[in-house]
Amino acid sequence: MSAANHVAFGICLDAPDDEQAQERARETMRTLAEDARSLCEPVLDGCNDAELMADATRVCAASSVLTGNPTEAIARLTPLYQAQTHRVGTELASAQLAAGEQEEAAATLAACVTASALELTSLAGTLLTRAASATEVAAYVHAMEAIDRAFDLSHRSAPTLPAMHIAAATIMNTLGDDAAALELLERAAGEVCALGNGRIPENPLGNRVASNMLPAITDDEALAHMRESASYARYPEAARHMILDVRLWGAIAQSPEYAALAKRLDSE
Numbered sequence: 001m002s003a004a005n006h007v008a009f010g011i012c013l014d015a016p017d018d019e020q021a022q023e024r025a026r027e028t029m030r031t032l033a034e035d036a037r038s039l040c041e042p043v044l045d046g047c048n049d050a051e052l053m054a055d056a057t058r059v060c061a062a063s064s065v066l067t068g069n070p071t072e073a074i075a076r077l078t079p080l081y082q083a084q085t086h087r088v089g090t091e092l093a094s095a096q097l098a099a100g101e102q103e104e105a106a107a108t109l110a111a112c113v114t115a116s117a118l119e120l121t122s123l124a125g126t127l128l129t130r131a132a133s134a135t136e137v138a139a140y141v142h143a144m145e146a147i148d149r150a151f152d153l154s155h156r157s158a159p160t161l162p163a164m165h166i167a168a169a170t171i172m173n174t175l176g177d178d179a180a181a182l183e184l185l186e187r188a189a190g191e192v193c194a195l196g197n198g199r200i201p202e203n204p205l206g207n208r209v210a211s212n213m214l215p216a217i218t219d220d221e222a223l224a225h226m227r228e229s230a231s232y233a234r235y236p237e238a239a240r241h242m243i244l245d246v247r248l249w250g251a252i253a254q255s256p257e258y259a260a261l262a263k264r265l266d267s268e
Contacts, residue, residue, distance in 0.1 A: 004032035030067050037063035070098035117151035134177050141168045162191040162239045182257050189261045192239045240265050
């Protein structure tokens, strides 16, 4: 596949005015791509290793794109993409572009960007929980705020900033830095009030998650509590309750600053 891609990229660069050379290059590219596919199709027919099958699917899909059949590539990649078990979003978007599906490709890429950004914030959040000093907490908070701003996560997915600021406030409280904890709580309270009581705006990633989750839980009463969260439930209300839970904040909850932010949350 690497050789086929190399030939494909070189077709328009080498001997651009020699049509016969161009056709020979195209035939070489097709032959290499078809050879790659012929090696991988037996894996799909006789293998039960999910990772190997996913890799074989990627190769077959790439071969289909290079040989002028992007629709086949889309058909191969879409089940993997929908299952969310393998990272094939960029390959699927490339196939969609090759098939002229501009809007579908844009939506796929937007979902990939959101998923990657959320993964970064999740990593920073995990590191935040292990922070041993106020300096470390501030560094991770700064990193997550930067990611949120860069990718507009607060408007494209469940709002990350209030949850992150509440988590950071909890750690600062544990470290005994009441001033920093209160400042973070005030920021979280402001963000929760800005969100209001409405549902979180839907986005390509969220739509895909919900479409996969909802059919499985719609008719199961034991999973009734998941229905709201799967379709973007009232996150601001949950965050408000967390901030107002005086049991979490110890001495901070007795301060006039905490009373002021609690009053603000109650009124808004």
